[in-house]
Amino acid sequence: xxxxxxxxxxxxxxxxxxxxxxxxxxxxxxxxxxxxxxxxxxxxxxxxxxxxxxxxxxxxxxxxxxxxxxxxxxxxxxxxxxxxxxxxxxxxxxxxxxxxxxxxxxxxxxxxxxxxxxxxxxxxxxxxxxxxxxxxxxxxxxxxxxxxxxxxxxxxxxxxxxxxxxxxxxxxxxxxxxxxxxxxxxxxxxxxxxxxxxxxxxxxxxxxxxxxxxxxxxxxxxxxxxxxxxxxxxxxxxxxxxxxxxxxxxxxxxxxxxxxxxxxxxxxxxxxxxxxxxxxxxxxxxxxxxxxxxxxxxxxxxxxxxxxxxxxxxxxxxxxxxxxxxxxxxxxxxxxxxxxxxxxxxxxxxxxxxxxxxxxxxxxxxxxxxxxxxxxxxxxxxxxxxxxxx
Amino acid sequence: xxxxxxxxxxxxxxxxxxxxxxxxxxxxxxxxxxxxxxxxxxxxxxxxxxxxxxxxxxxxxxxxxxxxxxxxxxxxxxxxxxxxxxxxxxxxxxxxxxxxxxxxxxxxxxxxxxxxxxxxxxxxxxxxxxxxxxxxxxxxxxxxxxxxxxxxxxxxxxxxxxxxxxxxxxxxxxxxxxxxxxxxxxxxxxxxxxxxxxxxxxxxxxxxxxxxxxxxxxxxxxxxxxxxxxxxxxxxxxxxxxxxxxxxxxxxxxxxxxxxxxxxxxxxxxxxxxxxxxxxxxxxxxxxxxxxxxxxxxxxxxxxxxxxxxxxxxxxxxxxxxxxxxxxxxxxxxxxxxxxxxxxxxxxxxxxxxxxxxxxxxxxxxxxxxxxxxxxxxxxxxxxxxxxxx
Numbered sequence: 001x002x003x004x005x006x007x008x009x010x011x012x013x014x015x016x017x018x019x020x021x022x023x024x025x026x027x028x029x030x031x032x033x034x035x036x037x038x039x040x041x042x043x044x045x046x047x048x049x050x051x052x053x054x055x056x057x058x059x060x061x062x063x064x065x066x067x068x069x070x071x072x073x074x075x076x077x078x079x080x081x082x083x084x085x086x087x088x089x090x091x092x093x094x095x096x097x098x099x100x101x102x103x104x105x106x107x108x109x110x111x112x113x114x115x116x117x118x119x120x121x122x123x124x125x126x127x128x129x130x131x132x133x134x135x136x137x138x139x140x141x142x143x144x145x146x147x148x149x150x151x152x153x154x155x156x157x158x159x160x161x162x163x164x165x166x167x168x169x170x171x172x173x174x175x176x177x178x179x180x181x182x183x184x185x186x187x188x189x190x191x192x193x194x195x196x197x198x199x200x201x202x203x204x205x206x207x208x209x210x211x212x213x214x215x216x217x218x219x220x221x222x223x224x225x226x227x228x229x230x231x232x233x234x235x236x237x238x239x240x241x242x243x244x245x246x247x248x249x250x251x252x253x254x255x256x257x258x259x260x261x262x263x264x265x266x267x268x269x270x271x272x273x274x275x276x277x278x279x280x281x282x283x284x285x286x287x288x289x290x291x292x293x294x295x296x297x298x299x300x301x302x303x304x305x306x307x308x309x310x311x312x313x314x315x316x317x318x319x320x321x322x323x324x325x326x327x328x329x330x331x332x333x334x335x336x337x338x339x340x341x342x343x344x345x346x347x348x349x350x351x352x353x354x355x356x357x358x359x360x361x362x363x364x365x366x367x368x369x370x371x372x373x374x375x376x377x378x379x380x381x382x383x384x385x386x387x388x389x390x
Numbered sequence: 391x392x393x394x395x396x397x398x399x400x401x402x403x404x405x406x407x408x409x410x411x412x413x414x415x416x417x418x419x420x421x422x423x424x425x426x427x428x429x430x431x432x433x434x435x436x437x438x439x440x441x442x443x444x445x446x447x448x449x450x451x452x453x454x455x456x457x458x459x460x461x462x463x464x465x466x467x468x469x470x471x472x473x474x475x476x477x478x479x480x481x482x483x484x485x486x487x488x489x490x491x492x493x494x495x496x497x498x499x500x501x502x503x504x505x506x507x508x509x510x511x512x513x514x515x516x517x518x519x520x521x522x523x524x525x526x527x528x529x530x531x532x533x534x535x536x537x538x539x540x541x542x543x544x545x546x547x548x549x550x551x552x553x554x555x556x557x558x559x560x561x562x563x564x565x566x567x568x569x570x571x572x573x574x575x576x577x578x579x580x581x582x583x584x585x586x587x588x589x590x591x592x593x594x595x596x597x598x599x600x601x602x603x604x605x606x607x608x609x610x611x612x613x614x615x616x617x618x619x620x621x622x623x624x625x626x627x628x629x630x631x632x633x634x635x636x637x638x639x640x641x642x643x644x645x646x647x648x649x650x651x652x653x654x655x656x657x658x659x660x661x662x663x664x665x666x667x668x669x670x671x672x673x674x675x676x677x678x679x680x681x682x683x684x685x686x687x688x689x690x691x692x693x694x695x696x697x698x699x700x701x702x703x704x705x706x707x708x709x710x711x712x713x714x715x716x717x718x719x720x721x722x723x724x725x726x727x728x729x730x731x732x733x734x735x736x737x738x739x740x741x742x743x744x745x746x747x748x749x750x751x752x753x754x755x756x757x758x759x760x761x762x763x764x765x766x767x768x769x770x771x772x773x774x775x776x777x778x779x780x
Contacts, residue, residue, distance in 0.1 A: 056445045060526040062477040065769035078655040080634035083475040087452040104494035105391045136450040244470035265468040379455035
């Protein structure tokens with residue numbers, strides 16, 4: 001397999017972008033990443049787009065071609081464009097497919113985008129659409145929602161490991177603290193633990209401030225083969241490994257629900273491919289669609305032993321300046337969670353950290369970073385490991 | 391790039407399968423392809439699923455994980471599963487991504503599925519969803535439908551090249567003749583030219599019998615690296631080339647509308663990669679979402695000069711026994727058109743032809759075959775070339 005590098009990265013600001021369209025934010029992120037890389041449209045061999053549900057959110061499928069067109073790559077250049085979908089892991093898998101297209105030798109320079117426009121319809125409909133990531137026939141139809149499944153995992157984790165309501169809340173507090181340092185984040189204000197603990201229930205024991213928001217946003221990356229990456233930058237970031245794994249789509253069919261086996265297997269595959277372990281990671285973006293999801297993630301990725309994630313959060317080991325800074329971007333909770341964009345935005349943050357471009361939220365001497373994305377309640381997980389070669 | 395082979399193929403029957411669910415048909419096709427190849431679940435490294443719009447048709451996204459689960463690959467084996475979407479080219483691009491994952495060296499054996507369940511909702515809603523493949527903001531909102539754009543292309547082609555209403559009708563007659571020889575086809579009855587010419591208008595000049603139907607169905611393939619393919623079969627079919635190209639998503643932005651530039655570029659890329667030309671192709675499946683689409687395809691793929699496609703159809707050069715048999719499966723028109731399955735089903739037919747397994751519709755001495763899929767009104771095109779190594 002040929003070496004692959006990230007040579008450009010960019011995002012829109014995330015948030016409720018009511019004045020902007022899906023294509024508009026897709027263009028902005030793409031242009032930012034392209035400008036950051038120094039390439040021009042003529043250099044691009046292909047485009048991959050991560051998107052969960054433009055069909056349901058904005059009545060538009062075929063969004064790979066849509067974005068290629070409006071970025072100016074389709075009408076005269078006829079650049080191939082492909083959409084990839086696996087719910088919240090859509091962006092991460094667009095990144096993987098772009099990686100494969102270069103490592104195979106078919107392409108040299110590929111743009112990866114992720115985008116979702118979720119706030120143009122009512123919240124109730126948007127929540128219904130996000131529940132299309134779980135099992136429609138055996139979960140949604142019987143009244144389960146995305147949040148209610150997260151709540152079941154939280155209850156089980158609290159019961160089995162003594163994880164506390166306050167520890168869950170601290171995930172949100174730390175992510176908001178980080179988000180306040182990120183000018184592209186949806187929420188840039190610190191919050192207090194009481195704010196989380198007094199917010200309304202979404203699905204007991206999870207409250208509004210335990211859950212990632214509905215968001216609009218797009219993110220993009222430019223990938224290049226080893227041969228050409230250094231023509232464009234002296235700060236390439238190497239894609240060391242990508243691991244992907246599945247689990248049953250229904251939560252009730254899982255081996256157990258306090259561990260996401262998909263994350264465990266995806267991480268194992270990524271660590272093996274990179275020849276590394278969790279102890280080698282300097283900074284990570286993990287999938288905090290809920291506070292319990294982040295606690296399970298930092299355990300399942302091997303950063304902390306099973307059952308000790310809550311305590312690690314309480315001790316602020318995951319905060320900037322801690323043992324392993326997690327979600328320096330603000331995570332899904334504070335940066336925002338436009339579902340299809342999330343997996344790409346996570347890698348944008350890791351690239352910024354590894355280049356030393358993360359400004360007020362920079363992790364000192366970060367050389368190796370990890371990004372972790374999840375689809376649905378854990379039916380898909382993707383773990384990517386990147387390394388600075390600067 | 392490593393060599394990649396098709397070692398297994400299977401489809402469900404296509405049609406209005408009201409008694410069967412999306413996951414049910416996905417499982418059937420997958421199991422058929424897996425059994426055909428001789429592999430077992432433990433041999434599979436990854437799964438790719440082509441699907442256009444399960445979110446809108448059946449309120450279920452994340453269908454890669456869904457199928458992986460129900461085929462038995464997710465719960466204990468944790469096999470990676472990824473959905474790929476580009477409207478009518480979804481299945482063809484799932485095939486491409488599977489090809490890249492093997493040619494890159496990441497995987498050795500990969501299953502590709504395509505599936506769509508379109509008939510469980512009303513026809514009007516289904517037609518609205520298929521129009522999500524064209525530009526929602528600049529076409530659908532102003533009243534354009536998928537069929538009306540095809541009609542504009544037909545009118546222009548008739549005006550510029552003298553293509554006749556009867557020639558359009560003969561595309562349908564020939565595809566139905568072929569479909570009558572395919573036990574998996576949705577329509578297995580021959581029709582007369584008068585049947586087409588007397589059927590009701592969908593969008594003038596195109597009539598009901600000019601348009602591919604709404605269908606349910608699934609198709610699947612097993613791909614393997616060169617090293618392992620011959621362990622499982624002495625009849626591997628080599629993937630010689632895959633070419634992909636984009637064009638503007640809106641028809642009105644195109645350079646011109648009697649040619650699909652995306653097909654022209656995708657074909658050029660595939661022919662260059664294979665070191666072949668249209669004269670080398672023995673049998674082809676092309677994208678006849680409408681009769682005019684097939685006439686444009688056989689021109690744009692280089693089988694006939696521009697403007698002479700209609701005459702070639704009239705002279706039955708594309709029928710079984712003709713110069714270059716096209717859509718021996720019955721094509722989208724008669725085999726049926728479950729959108730996300732179509733690109734995979736086309737390759738299933740080519741594999742059957744190249745192995746000599748096509749029974750009553752076998753093309754004699756077929757050694758090299760081509761499959762051509764289109765997304766939307768031509769914003770995406772994919773051309774794959776396969777060769778028998780038997």
